[in-house]
Amino acid sequence: MTLDPAYLEYPKRREGMDHGLYPAAPMPSRRPVAWPGGKPVAVTLLVNLEWFPITPSDTPFRAPGHMVTPYPDYRHYTAREYGTRVGFYRLLDAFAKAGVKATVAVNSAIAERYPSVIADILSAGHEIIAHSTDMNGTIAGGMDEAEERALIVEARDRLAEVAGTAPRGWQSIARSQSFNTPRLLVEAGFDYMCDWVNDDLPYLATTEAGTIVSVPFNHELSDRQMIAVQQQSMDSVAQQIEDALAWLKAESAQYGAGRVLPFTLTPYITGLPYRMDAFEALLGRLAGDEATWFATAGELVDSWRPQAGG
Amino acid sequence: MREGEKDPGLYDFRPYRDRPKLEWPDGKTVAVWVSPNLEFYEIDPPANPQRKSWTRPHPDVVSYGHRDYANRIGHWRMAEVMEKHGFKGSVSLSVALCQHHPDVVANANALGWEFFSHGIYNTRYSYGMDEAQERAIIEDSIRTVREATGQTIKGWLAPALTHTPRTMDLIAEYGMTYTCDLYHDDQPGPVHVKQGRLVSMPYSIEVNDHYGFFVYNMSPREYADTLIRQYDRLAAEGAASGTVMCIPLHSYLIGQPHRIGPFEEVLRHIAADGRAWITRSGDIADHFLATGYDAAVADAARYAKA
Incomplete structure (x- = not known):
């Protein structure tokens, strides 16, 4: 048995990354950042507001949370709709009660189908970013470039039409990109993307068409990962988020540098009756902590960019 | 190993009873070593015929980015x-990290951490390699770590735990003294190799942070509690037997803000306990070779079939 000799050749074995999207940047090399009001920790809430067609297309892949049973999967179709009709409104109320702003990544199908939801998000002062067309609008490596460009532009335009302004930010379904995605997002006028999970702080990514800010929304700090994947309770989630906050506060004090605590929410996961009390209590404690600055993705980028020289 | 046989013949059977006691320095009962995996995963690696690297089409943004978190944030x-x-680390090193992130390697070296090889990249697997190819990655590992750190590697943890039937014989031939790839015991023991003396170093799959968080789906506090229970048990038993506890880590997991606090309590507990010889894998191997290896061979002979 022998392997192709190329398997033992390493053409990208050199200092730095094995791609050109962003440079290596170990934490100790970073210039410290400060958040408005001298707050140590920016808390960034991101809600995925999604519409799942009952006819999954599976191209290039089936999104997490999508249909499971043979057609027609009433169970999952309606349980996801529950998230939009009921769960999301619980989240909006919880945000209002705690007095915090969030970022909502919205499928453009939500805007087209339920424009009142968009109005309710905007009137509460939350930020809307683009999140593909619907949950059949997945992106992955190998996808045809023209098709991907059309998907991004369609999501942007249909959302803008209802929201009144073009979204500045983008998050891919399942944070899944192709090698072309960052460049296509720059070409479509996006300021930042929320797919990469390799950092605690925003950083600048470079494409052939220009730069785009990468705003990390750690997938580990999400109700999908903690509750749907790892089968943990909302009480445990709350404990973990508060442990993270305590750590980041201490680190911020030690290094005199701002930190970010992201938390990604899914209406049909967190917005269930038996999880909401624990979630609201957590949100109340986070909002009541003097160390926190609740920032939308756009506010975070706008604060970070001049400090980073980006 | 005995290639193709039902029993690969890696070691002799020795039950965990009536063994000669392993004496650790200063009367400690359990040798504790922490093993950070300092790794580099490629965004677009070539395919190995026997194992896919990423589960999704390249770029697998979340999986790649998650691991890249280690070198940007988690390690530090x-x-x-x-x-x-x-706690000094005993590093399971993707040796190409010496090229990609020399600052991470230099930091670990300056802290007095030991390095052993975990292959070139954690996205290049040994499956299907011929002998010359496997020798090439071993020689590359020895040379790369020596040039970057001045250290001569003493141990091996196969890249992504991918082995060939020759691996143990080859690493022993190149002078390495321990392997972290065998999980049959809580004490070091002799491994059968064609030449040299090779020790199986207890590394743990079960309390590896990856298993804790993604196989057993533990919360950070549950994982910390698991490590403390593992330690307390091994420290107690070690009074009679002399045990080894390894804490294998990946900083993209343990270095997350929601996990590092509970983990710090584990280190605080072990450091304060007093029964632990807090050390490095190579030091355990050296000590065992000097004081326990021959007795273990003699012990095994008691169970050998006539």
Whole structure:
């Protein structure tokens, strides 16, 4: 048995990354950042507001949370709709009660189908970013470039039409990109993307068409990962988020540098009756902590960019 | 190993009873070593015929980015906590990290951490390699670590735990003294190799942070509690037997902000307990070769079939 000799050749074995999207940047090399009001920790809430067609297309892949049973999967179709009709409104109320702003990544199908939801998000002062067309609008490596460009532009335009302004930010379904995605997002006028999970702080990514800010929304700090994947309770989630906050506060004090605590929410996961009390209590404690600055993705980028020289 | 046979013949059977006791320095009962995996995963690696690297089409943004978190954020956070409590790492190293992120490697070296090889990249697997190819990655590992750190590697943890039937014989032939790839015991023991003396170093799959978080789906506090229970049990038993506890880590997991705090409590517990010889894998191997290896061979002979 022998392997192709190329398997033992390493053409990208050199200092730095094995791609050109962003440079290596170990934490100790970073210039410290400060958040408005001298707050140590920016808390960034991101809600995925999604519409799942009952006819999954599976191209290039089936999104997490999508249909499971043979057609027609009433169970999952309606349980996801529950998230939009009921769960999301619980989240909006919880945000209002705690007095915090969030970022909502919205499928453009939500805007087209339920424009009142968009109005309710905007009137509460939350930020809307683009999140593909619907949950059949997945992106992955190998996808045809023209098709991907059309998907991004369609999501942007249909959302803008209802929201009144073009979204500045983008998050891919399942944070899944192709090698072309960052460049296509720059070409479509996006300021930042929320797919990469390799950092605690925003950083600048470079494409052939220009730069785009990468705003990390750690997938580990999400109700999908903690509750749907790892089968943990909302009480445990709350404990973990508060442990993270305590750590980041201490680190911020030690290094005199701002930190970010992201938390990604899914209406049909967190917005269930038996999880909401624990979630609201957590949100109340986070909002009541003097160390926190609740920032939308756009506010975070706008604060970070001049400090980073980006 | 005995290639193709039902029993690969890696070691002799020795039950965990009536063994000659392993004596650790200063009367400690359990040798504790922490093993950060300092890794580099390629965004677009070539395919190995027997194992896919990423589960999704390249670029697998979340999986790649998650692992890249280690070198940007996680390592620095983890290393600081380990140093604060007096734990030197024994590094399972993707040796190409010496090229990609020399600052991470230099930081670990400056902290007095030991390096052993975990292959070139954690996205290049040994499956299907011929002998010359496997020798090439071993020689590359020895040369690369020596040039980057001045250290001569003493041990091996196969890249992504991918082996060939020749691996144990080859690493022993190149002078390595321990393997972290065998999980049959809580004490070091002799491994059968064609030449040299090779020790199986207890590394743990079960309390590996990856298993804790993604196989057993533990919360950070549950994982910390698991490590403390593992330690307390091994420290107690070690009074009679002399045990080894390894804490295998990946800083993209343990170095996350929601996990590092509970983990720090584990290090605090072990450091304060007093029964632990807090050390490095190579030091355990050296000590065992000098004081326990021959007795273990003699012990095994008691169970050998006539």
